[in-house]
Structures are given as structure tokens and as C-alpha cells.
Ligand code: FES
């Protein structure tokens with residue numbers, strides 16, 4: 001199944017204005033924002049949609065009342081969409097929309113949609129850092145640090161669910177949608193990637209008691225670690241509350257920085273995730289502090305040593 | 311145990327929240343919420359199992375949900391009663407925030423008790 005990854009996430013909230021402001025300050029581009037909500041896009045068109053929790057256009061919430069209301073998957077082509085429709089209609093209701101996309105519910109109760117991906121190809125220059133001895137460097141007289149740069153989230157990277165039965169949840173994504181298990185963090189759950197991407201994970205799942213079901217976090221990829229740090233610094237300076245990081249994970253190698261949000265989920269910036277193909281053998285580790293990151297920093301105020309020596 | 315000055319009562323917006331800071335700490339120690347019938351103070355430490363102690367603000371001084379009727383943890387969205395600190399939604403239903411004692415002096419200055427010192 002040529003599923004590329006999540007195209008979008010749709011949330012139902014009771015603080016629409018705060019959430020719209022937050023997603024804009026995070027760096028996404030606001031589209032059609034009014035008192036009912038709006039759609040916030042990364043550079044490639046992947047999105048977060050904010051609506052009021054009572055909005056009639058939303059699917060029913062989870063039994064926990066969590067703010068996540070739909071995960072929209074992007075697939076490569078019509079053949080994939082047709083194959084998914086045939087596969088999933090074997091044992092569940094599917095609802096085909098006028099644009100050809102369809103809605104259904106996964107085996108844990110999360111509402112899903114599948115569509116031909118809305119991702120646009122983005123033109124990005126190769127990101128090159130100056131490495132001693134390397135042939136390809138950034139270039140002579142090309143400066144790396146730009147003071148007022150406001151880095152843009154490029155593309156929706158991954159979502160992390162709290163699920164009541166992780167074995168059952170994994171089986172659905174693996175056996176029905178063709179996702180691969182890339183690595184496992186025990187006893188939490190699997191990092192999974194669909195076949196249409198080499199990203200280490202577009203989905204991670206954490207087993208919790210049923211009353212906690214919901215979303216832990218989602219994130220967009222930033223262009224590179226420096227953009228990730230500069231975006232997070234800018235975001236924290238706007239007053240937003242850091243939860244974890246900046247740091248660098250081990251599973252996936254992605255640089256991370258997580259923030260609290262008015263959506264009632266963590267929102268992350270990430271960068272530089274590992275790529276894998278089917279030759280990769282899944283690793284396993286326990287979810288300890290030392291397996292959760294290589295390093296973890298806390299941002300402090302800008303500073304300079306000493307004072308004016310004149 | 312000692313009392314610390316937070317601010318004047320008029321500096322706390324009605325139906326709003328203000329963080330209680332301890333010098334040299336990046337996260338608030340606690341927060342106060344003002345309602346028409348009083349002000350209420352809680353430790354900034356979510357009781358969510360597996361996440362105990364997490365900071366609950368989504369932005370500086372911002373601890374409430376959309377209609378300002380509940381404290382909202384901005385990590386995973388749990389709602390708490392403003393007056394009792396009781397968790398009323400997933401993932402913290404039936405769990406409690408820890409209270410902070412407050413007193414307001416004759417000039418209207420609000421003081422909070424640090425019982426961790
Ligand atoms: S840490 Fe507060 S709801 Fe999870």
C-alpha cells in the first residue's frame with residue numbers, strides 16, 4: 001500500500017482562537033481563518049485543521065473526549081486509494097466523500113481519512129554544513145547564521161497516539177495498511193512507517209489504560225537542526241511553554257523540541273530523521289531516560305561573557 | 311515554610327490566571343485563578359500517570375480552557391475544577407492538583423505559602 005504519511009490532523013477544541021494563534025505562531029501558514037477555525041499549512045501543503053469541538057463537520061470524538069478528531073492519510077495514487085477502500089470495506093463502514101477520499105475508523109477508534117496526497121513537491125536546496133575536510137561545503141562567503149530568520153515547518157512528520165491495546169493497534173497498521181515496524185521502545189510501543197516513505201516513523205504508539213486514549217504529540221519536519229533550534233527559540237520567546245528539549249532522539253535520530261499547546265496535545269519541531277528501507281531490522285530498547293535521547297538541553301536567555309571592557 | 315508576595319489582587323484578571331514563579335526556575339511553581347467568588351492557587355504539576363509533575367501552562371500565565379470554566383493541562387488536555395483542583399476529564403479524571411495556601415493583606419496584596427522550603 002503506497003501510503004505516504006499523514007497529510008493532516010483535524011482537532012475539535014473549545015478555544016478556537018487560541019489554537020489558531022498558536023498554529024500560526026508555530027510557523028504554519030493560516031488559510032481561511034474565521035471564528036469557526038481554519039486550516040494551517042506547512043510548506044508542502046500538509047496541514048493542521050482547527051474547529052470547534054461541536055462543529056457538525058467533525059467525526060464523533062473518542063470516548064475520552066480527546067481533541068483529535070481525524071487523521072488524514074495521503075496516498076500516492078488512485079490505485080492505492082481503491083485498494084485501501086477494498087481492503088477496509090471488508091470489515092468496517094467506509095464513507096466515500098465527493099472528492100473521492102474516504103473516511104473510516106481504525107481498530108482503536110481513531111477516525112481516519114484517506115486521500116490522494118495533498119503534498120506538493122517543494123524546491124529545497126541541499127542543506128550543507130561546513131565539514132572539515134569535506135568536498136561539498138556551504139560555499140565561500142555564504143553565511144550560516146541569519147538573525148531574524150523565522151524557519152517554516154516543511155511537512156507533517158508524525159503523530160503519536162495513546163492506545164489501549166498496542167498489539168491490536170499495531171496489527172491494524174501492519175496487516176491492513178502495510179506499515180513496517182522500524183523500531184520498538186518497550187513497553188510503550190512501535191515506531192511505524194508506511195510503504196510510501198522512508199522516514200523512520202510517521203506513527204508511534206504508546207500503550208496506556210483505556211481512559212487515557214488520545215494524542216501525545218504531532219510534529220512537522222524543519223529543514224535542518226539549526227532551523228529546528230531557531231524556530232523553538234523564537235516560539236519560546238513568544239511565551240509558549242517548552243515541555244522537553246531541545247535534544248536529539250536515538251530511535252530515528254531526529255532532533256526534537258516539544259511544547260505544550262492549547263490543543264491539549266504536545267506539539268513538536270523535529271529535524272534530520274533517519275531514513276530506512278525494508279532491509280532494516282527493527283531494533284528494540286527499553287524506554288529509559290538514556291534511551292530516549294542522546295542529549296537534552298534547556299534554553300536560557302541570550303547572554304554574553306563579561307561586560308564592556310572600555 | 312514562608313510567605314511570598316505574588317502581586318496585587320487587581321493585577322490578576324477576572325476569569326484569568328497568573329503564574330507563581332520561583333526565582334531561577336524556568337517553569338512556574340504554581341498559578342492562581344481569579345473567579346467572581348475568590349482566588350484559587352494550585353501547584354503547576356499535573357497528576358497525569360506517567361507524567362506527574364508536568365508543567366500545565368500553554369503560554370506564559372495561561373492555564374485555562376476556552377470558556378475559562380476549567381483549568382486545562384496543555385500537555386494532554388485534562389480539565390480540572392478551578393475551586394477544588396479535581397480532575398474531571400481524561401486523562402486525569404478523579405485525580406487532584408495540589409493546593410497552595412494564599413492570603414490577601416489589608417492593602418490587597420496576595421501572598422502565597424511555599425511549604426516546600
Ligand atoms: S501531563 Fe497533564 S494531561 Fe498529561
Ligand SMILES: [Fe+2]
Nearest residue numbers: 158217219268
Ligand atoms: Fe515525535
